[in-house]
Amino acid sequence: xxxxxxxxxxxxxxxxxxxxxxxxxxxxxxxxxxxxxxxxxxxxxxxxxxxxxxxxxxxxxxxxxxxxxxxxxxxxxxxxxxxxxxxxxxxxxxxxxxxxxxxxxxxxxxxxxxxxxxxxxxxxxxxxxxxxxxxxxxxxxxxxxxxxxxxxxxxxxxxxxxxxxxxxxxxxxxxxxxxxxxxxxxxxxxxxxxxxxxxxxxxxxxxxxxxxxxxxxxxxxxxxxxxxxxxxxxxxxxxxxxxxxxxxxxxxxxxxxxxxxxxxxxxxxxxxxxxxxxxxxxxxxxxxxxxxxxxxxxxxxxxxxxxxxxxxxxxxxxxxxxxxxxxxxxxxxxxxxxxxxxxxxxxxxxxxxxxxxxxxxxxxxxxxxxxxxxxxxxxxxxxxxxxxxxxxxxxxxxxxxxxxxxxxxxxxxxxxxxxxxxxxxxxxxxxxxxxxxxxxxxxx
Amino acid sequence: xxxxxxxxxxxxxxxxxxxxxxxxxxxxxxxxxxxxxxxxxxxxxxxxxxxxxxxxxxxxxxxxxxxxxxxxxxxxxxxxxxxxxxxxxxxxxxxxxxxxxxxxxxxxxxxxxxxxxxxxxxxxxxxxxxxxxxxxxxxxxxxxxxxxxxxxxxxxxxxxxxxxxxxxxxxxxxxxxxxxxxxxxxxxxxxxxxxxxxxxxxxxxxxxxxxxxxxxxxxxxxxxxxxxxxxxxxxxxxxxxxxxxxxxxxxxxxxxxxxxxxxxxxxxxxxxxxxxxxxxxxxxxxxxxxxxxxxxxxxxxxxxxxxxxxxxxxxxxxxxxxxxxxxxxxxxxxxxxxxxxxxxxxxxxxxxxxxxxxxxxxxxxxxxxxxxxxxxxxxxxxxxxxxxxxxxxxxxxxxxxxxxxxxxxxxxxxxxxxxxxxxxxxxxxxxxxxxxxxxxxxxx
Numbered sequence: 013x014x015x016x017x018x019x020x021x022x023x024x025x026x027x028x029x030x031x032x033x034x035x036x037x038x039x040x041x042x043x044x045x046x047x048x049x050x051x052x053x054x055x056x057x058x059x060x061x062x063x064x065x066x067x068x069x070x071x072x073x074x075x076x077x078x079x080x081x082x083x084x085x086x087x088x089x090x091x092x093x094x095x096x097x098x099x100x101x102x103x104x105x106x107x108x109x110x111x112x113x114x115x116x117x118x119x120x121x122x123x124x125x126x127x128x129x130x131x132x133x134x135x136x137x138x139x140x141x142x143x144x145x146x147x148x149x150x151x152x153x154x155x156x157x158x159x160x161x162x163x164x165x166x167x168x169x170x171x172x173x174x175x176x177x178x179x180x181x182x183x184x185x186x187x188x189x190x191x192x193x194x195x196x197x198x199x200x201x202x203x204x205x206x207x208x209x210x211x212x213x214x215x216x217x218x219x220x221x222x223x224x225x226x227x228x229x230x231x232x233x234x235x236x237x238x239x240x241x242x243x244x245x246x247x248x249x250x251x252x253x254x255x256x257x258x259x260x261x262x263x264x265x266x267x268x269x270x271x272x273x274x275x276x277x278x279x280x281x282x283x284x285x286x287x288x289x290x291x292x293x294x295x296x297x298x299x300x301x302x303x304x305x306x307x308x309x310x311x312x313x314x315x316x317x318x319x320x321x322x323x324x325x326x327x328x329x330x331x332x333x334x335x336x337x338x339x340x341x342x343x344x345x346x347x348x349x350x351x352x353x354x355x356x357x358x359x360x361x362x363x364x365x366x367x368x369x370x371x372x373x374x375x376x377x378x379x380x381x382x383x384x385x386x387x388x389x390x391x392x393x394x395x396x397x398x399x400x401x402x403x404x405x406x407x408x409x410x411x412x413x414x415x416x417x418x419x420x421x422x423x424x425x426x427x428x429x430x431x432x433x434x435x436x437x438x439x440x441x442x443x444x445x446x447x448x449x450x451x452x453x454x455x456x
Numbered sequence: 457x458x459x460x461x462x463x464x465x466x467x468x469x470x471x472x473x474x475x476x477x478x479x480x481x482x483x484x485x486x487x488x489x490x491x492x493x494x495x496x497x498x499x500x501x502x503x504x505x506x507x508x509x510x511x512x513x514x515x516x517x518x519x520x521x522x523x524x525x526x527x528x529x530x531x532x533x534x535x536x537x538x539x540x541x542x543x544x545x546x547x548x549x550x551x552x553x554x555x556x557x558x559x560x561x562x563x564x565x566x567x568x569x570x571x572x573x574x575x576x577x578x579x580x581x582x583x584x585x586x587x588x589x590x591x592x593x594x595x596x597x598x599x600x601x602x603x604x605x606x607x608x609x610x611x612x613x614x615x616x617x618x619x620x621x622x623x624x625x626x627x628x629x630x631x632x633x634x635x636x637x638x639x640x641x642x643x644x645x646x647x648x649x650x651x652x653x654x655x656x657x658x659x660x661x662x663x664x665x666x667x668x669x670x671x672x673x674x675x676x677x678x679x680x681x682x683x684x685x686x687x688x689x690x691x692x693x694x695x696x697x698x699x700x701x702x703x704x705x706x707x708x709x710x711x712x713x714x715x716x717x718x719x720x721x722x723x724x725x726x727x728x729x730x731x732x733x734x735x736x737x738x739x740x741x742x743x744x745x746x747x748x749x750x751x752x753x754x755x756x757x758x759x760x761x762x763x764x765x766x767x768x769x770x771x772x773x774x775x776x777x778x779x780x781x782x783x784x785x786x787x788x789x790x791x792x793x794x795x796x797x798x799x800x801x802x803x804x805x806x807x808x809x810x811x812x813x814x815x816x817x818x819x820x821x822x823x824x825x826x827x828x829x830x831x832x833x834x835x836x837x838x839x840x841x842x843x844x845x846x847x848x849x850x851x852x853x854x855x856x857x858x859x860x861x862x863x864x865x866x867x868x869x870x871x872x873x874x875x876x877x878x879x880x881x882x883x884x885x886x887x888x889x890x891x892x893x894x895x896x897x898x899x900x
Contacts, residue, residue, distance in 0.1 A: 029649050032669040064668075157635045166629050167611050167672075184628045185610050191601045205473050223697065224508075225476040226690035228611075228672070245689040246670035249696060253667065256700030257784045263704060264780025264871055265773060273785035274795065278802055282809040285777045289810055292773050293817060296766040303762035304826060310761055317754055318747035320764055321879055322740040329709060329736050329872045333729045336708025340701045341717035351718065358722055365726045366733055373737060382748060427708055427871045428773045435765050 025049075027057055035064035043072040059088045068275065070097050075105055083112035090164055091117075092137035092247065095124040124241075129270065132218045133211030135251060136232045136241035141169045143198060145179055150194035153187055165244050168229045171202050178237040180204045208233045211240055215251045220345065222248050259343060262423040263336065265292065288428070295432035299324070299439055306443040315383035316446055319393055320439070326370055327400035327438040328431030334359055334408030335430045339422045342412060352413050359409040360402065367401030389450060396445045400438045407434055469493075471501055479508035487516040503532045512719065514541050519549055527556035534608055535561075536581035536691065539568040568685075573714065576662045577655035579695060580676045580685035585613045587642060589623055594638035597631055609688050612673045615646050622681040624648045652677045655684055659695050664789070666692045706867040707783060709736065732872070739876035743768070743883055750887040759827035760890055763837055764883070770814055771844035771882040772875030778803055778852030779874045783866045786856060796857050803853040804846065811845030833894060840889045844882045851878055 025034070038046050038061070046069070050058045062070065062085060074082055074097070086094060086109055098106055098121060110118050120138050127133025141163045143152055156166050169187070171180040180202030190196055208231050209218045222230050222245070229244045258268040267284040269276045276284075303310070303320070310317055338355065341347040347355060371394035378384055378393035408430045412422035469478070482490050482505070490513070494502045506514065506529060518526055518541070530538060530553055542550055542565060554562050564582050571577025585607045587596050600610050613631070615624040624646030634640055652675045653662045666674050666689070673688045702712040711728040713720045720728075747754070747764070754761055782799065785791040791799060815838035822828055822837035852874045856866035 030647075030651065030669055033649075033651075153632060153635060157633050166632065184632065187632070188597060188610065188628065189601050191597060203474075205477075207474065207477075219693075223690075223693045225474055228689065245672065245693075246667070249663075249667045249689075249693060252693060252696045252700070253788060256696070256703075257788055259700075260704055260707065260784045261780060264707065264776055266777050266780055272788075272790040273781055274791060274798070278805045278809070281781075281802075282806050285774070285806065286810055286813055288777070289770070289773055289814060290817070293766070293770065293814055296769045297821060299765040299769075300762040300821075300825075303765070307758065311758055314751065314755055317761055317764075318744040320761075321743040321747070321768055321883070322737070324765055325740045325743075325872075325876065325879060326733070326737065328875075329733055330729070332708055332872055333710050333732070336705060336710055337717055337725075340704045344697060344701055344716075346716040347718060354718070358725075361722045362726050362729070365722070366730055369730055370733060370737055373734070377741060377744075381744075428769075428776055428875075431772075431872075431875075432769065435769060439765070 027053065031057065031060035032064045034061050039066065039069065043069070043076045047073060047077045055084070055088060059085060063089060063093050067097065067100065067272075071100055074101060074109070079108060079112065083109050087113040087117045090137055091120050091124055091139055091241075092135060092164075095121055095134075099125055127211055130215055131211065132209045132213045132215055132232050132243060133240070135215055135218075135247050136211070136243050137164050137247075138241045139163050140229075140231075140239075140242040141166050142172050142176075142239075143169050143182070145171050145173070145197070145199040145202070147198050148195050149187055149190040149198070149201070152182065152198055153191075153194075156184075156187070165229055165242070168242070170231060170239060170242075171198055172239055176239050178206065178208070178231055178233055178239045181206055181231075206231065208237070209243075210234070216255050218243060219248055219251050219255065223252075259339075259423045262421065263339060263426045265289075265426040265428040288426070292428055292432045295429075295435065299435045302436055302439045302443075306439075309443055309446055313389075313446065313450060315381060316392070316442075318381075319378070319396075320442070322374070322393075323396055323400055323442045324431075324435045324438040326397055327404040327434040329404070330363065330366055330401045331404030331408035331430040331434045332427030334362075334405045335412055335425050335427060338409045338412045339425065342416055342422050349413065349417055355409055355413065356406065359405040363402035363405035364398075366405070367398035370401055371395070371398045392442075392446050392449045395449070396438075396442045399441050399445065400434070403437050403441065404430075404434050407437070471497065475501065475504035476508045479505050483510065483513065487513070487520050491517060491521045499528070499532060503529055507533060507537050511541065511544065511716075515544060518545060518553070523552060523556065527553050531557040531561045534581055535564050535568060535583055535685075536579060536608075539565055539578075543569055571655055574659055575655065576653045576657045576659055576676050576687060577684070579659055579662075579691050580655070580687045581608050581691075582685045583607050584673075584675075584683075584686040585610050586616050586620075586683075587613050587626070589615050589617070589641070589643040589646070591642050592639050593631055593634040593642070593645070596626065596642055597635075597638075600628075600631070609673055609686070612686070614675060614683060614686070615642055616683055620683050622650065622652070622675055622677055622683045625650055625675075650675065652681070653687075654678070660699050662687060663692055663695050663699065667696075703783075703787060703867045706865065707780065707870045709733075709870040709872040732870070736872055736876045739879065743879045746880055746883045746887075750883075753887055753890055757833075757890065757894060759825060760836070760886070762825075763822070763840075764886070766818070766837075767840055767844055767886045768875075768879045768882040770841055771848040771878040773848070774807065774810055774845045775848030775852035775874040775878045776871030778806075778849045779856055779869050779871060782853045782856045783869065786860055786866050793857065793861055799853055799857065800850065803849040807846035807849035808842075810849070811842035814845055815839070815842045836886075836890050836893045839893070840882075840886045843885050843889065844878070847881050847885065848874075848878050851881070 038049060050061065124138065139162055141156060143155065167184045169182045170178060171182060173179055182198050182202045186201055190201060207221050207225055207227065209221065211232050211234065218230060229242045231242050232240045234240055261268050265288040267287065269284065374397045375390060375394040378390035379387060384390050411425045411430060415422045415425055482493060494505065568582065583606055585600060587599065611628045613626045614622060615626060617623055626642050626646045630645055634645060651665050651669055653665065655676050655678065662674060673686045675686050676684045678684055705712050709732040711731065713728060818841045819834060819838040822834035823831060828834050855869045855874060859866045859869055
């Protein structure tokens with residue numbers, strides 16, 4: 013394909029579309045072909061298109077193409093994107109590339125890469141528009157027009173003192189509106205009540221602030237408001253998606269991957285799943301021993317056995333529904349710990365309603381089930397179902413609240429985990445209801 | 457508290473902070489008190505603070521305070537926020553308020569409210585900055601400075617023809633950079649390769665576009681690019697969070713609520729859960745009948761019974777882990793249908809690894825379990841566990857892929873649903889492995 017197209021056409025192709033679209037079109041090419049096409053564009057477009065490639069493709073290009081031209085590209089990348097991609101490289105390649113890029117970019121990378129994954133520092137960029145408080149609106153506009161290519165956003169302009177302490181914020185909107193009085197000083201129009209975050213702050217908390225305040229970007233500051241960088245709206249969207257995926261994994265009893273599914277090796281993945289499967293296995297073992305303890309019941313009334321999965325799955329399912337609802341409501345801020353009584357009362361009501369529904373269906377089946385002696389004996393099934401479903405909704409709602417109260421992540425109360433706990437409770441309820449309705453079996 | 461503070465202090469309080477923070481501080485006040493405090497601020501600040509109240513508080517204020525002043529506030533709100541809050545009001549109150557606001561705002565509401573929840577039209581706002589293609593950069597800046605208060609964002613300026621067809625986009629960044637050549641026409645600098653969306657497009661697809669392209673806002677256009685409105689970055693974050701919650705609910709076998717947990721009535725919630733509980737109940741019934749069919753096995757080898765929950769929960773748990781991984785990877789775009797073979801092979805490997813792990817633990821327990829006749833008989837447990845876990849990982853990965861292929865939402869393959877299916881498969885495997893190792897039991 014490349015052979016057929018002349019260079020000016022390729023160059024045109026690269027600039028005609030939004031860089032994200034160009035990147036999409038090129039996703040099918042090999043690393044060599046991609047690099048050849050990119051050679052026809054100017055440096056700035058090349059960096060932009062490259063930033064939109066998938067992490068796999070970026071890594072492949074960085075590790076296979078000419079180091080010298082690669083290092084120029086790396087030096088030009090946005091600091092946060094650069095830190096993300098460099099961190100995934102082989103140590104040797106990383107060192108070589110770092111040695112080839114200018115000292116300023118190298119220091120910048122080392123500073124950004126010191127913050128652990130999941131913190132504000134790890135997603136911030138160090139390129140933001142800085143202005144002095146003494147500038148007038150006219151001067152500020154001039155300054156921005158001159159430097160804007162360097163910054164990720166110029167819609168929020170940060171006013172700093174000589175030692176990079178954050179004094180205030182002027183939006184591009186204020187600048188445009190302020191054109192009527194171009195000699196006004198920035199210090200007279202800047203906002204000073206700013207929402208900021210610390211570099212070690214959990215990225216989830218940062219997202220909450222930005223989402224609640226509808227911000228375009230949030231400054232990351234150290235002690236005494238010394239400004240380190242900003243996190244922009246597009247990175248916030250990425251973080252929201254990443255956190256949602258992690259929560260979903262945790263709720264499905266998989267430890268967060270930190271990578272995409274296909275990029276995680278089968279061994280790592282097995283470990284992240286296996287640890288939970290083992291914990292759940294021990295719960296299931298307890299259930300096995302609980303059943304063993306009621307051996308006599310089951311030998312005497314064999315028809316109780318087929319209903320075991322029905323009983324435990326009804327409890328497990330209603331419990332995991334409750335856990336899902338409470339975990340998502342907690343993480344979205346729709347409920348707080350102060351609502352605990354209301355939550356538990358609501359779940360009790362739901363347990364009663366849902367339990368009654370299942371009990372009616374269960375009784376209809378039990379009455380006609382082979383081996384069930386009488387209408388009275390069949391009552392064991394509906395009464396158990398009602399109690400188990402109530403136990404499920406209560407456990408499923410109380411456990412996440414307790415975890416939240418202890419300062420742990422409520423999402424760890426995954427559906428399978430809640431179901432595992434209810435299994436044991438369910439068996440104990442079932443066997444005791446059976447004894448209550450059918451009498452103690454003879455000891456053999 | 458209100459009595460102690462004089463009016464100028466209250467007015468100051470309202471403007472000193474970001475409106476979102478002021479709104480937070482006032483969340484504890486009653487509707488009457490809130491309205492009294494807001495009376496001390498100017499109209500614009502009042503509208504801003506009001507927009508940040510929770511939906512509950514907004515509704516309470518709208519339904520209890522003086523209709524005439526309320527309608528002034530409603531008329532001034534951002535069109536998309538206004539549509540959201542008005543849709544939740546009592547029909548009578550809504551009609552009364554609509555009659556009191558200016559005709560233009562009324563028409564605007566009726567247009568926005570026609571789009572169903574979950575579409576681009578339902579989240580867009582109709583207030584965006586429009587410019588003619590013939591304007592120069594100088595004129596555009598002047599125009600924006602004059603009108604900017606009306607628009608939600610002035611960072612993207614849309615160039616339209618006389619009949620509102622979208623011709624291009626000029627960013628505020630380009631305007632500021634273009635100050636050097638203030639007489640350039642907008643038509644010479646505007647971007648024309650625009651990413652747009654249709655009003656009936658699924659909001660999830662809109663989010664994907666915005667996230668992939670790192671956009672600040674996306675225009676909503678009808679046929680022939682007639683522009684209806686825009687969706688801004690802050691609404692996109694809200695949509696991402698909302699969709700993540702819906703997916704989590706669906707994966708936990710709860711139909712999406714469309715409201716927060718506490719605002720959904722217990723009856724509605726019971727219905728959204730009950731429908732799934734019933735479906736899962738029927739799966740569990742099938743399991744019961746499957747067990748009944750193997751009645752003879754269980755009477756002959758009673759020690760098989762306590763392992764029933766262990767077998768089905770191991771399959772269910774590994775299956776719901778796989779389903780969680782595949783559903784999230786599909787929704788994030790980390791895998792596509794083309795990866796099906798790779799996904800299935802990986803899951804097969806993981807099933808082998810995880811199944812072997814559980815089998816070893818299971819055998820150790822079975823050997824010492826009361827009633828198990830021999831080391832050979834105890835083999836039933838590990839062999840079953842291995843096969844059931846493999847069945848679990850395969851079912852959990854294949855079902856979401858099939859649903860995606862059929863154009864259905866893969867998130868409907870919830871953990872409990874997958875677990876329900878594996879339960880039946882697990883019982884059948886267990887009983888057949890038992891017959892294989894222990895021989896056919898005598899028919900009684």
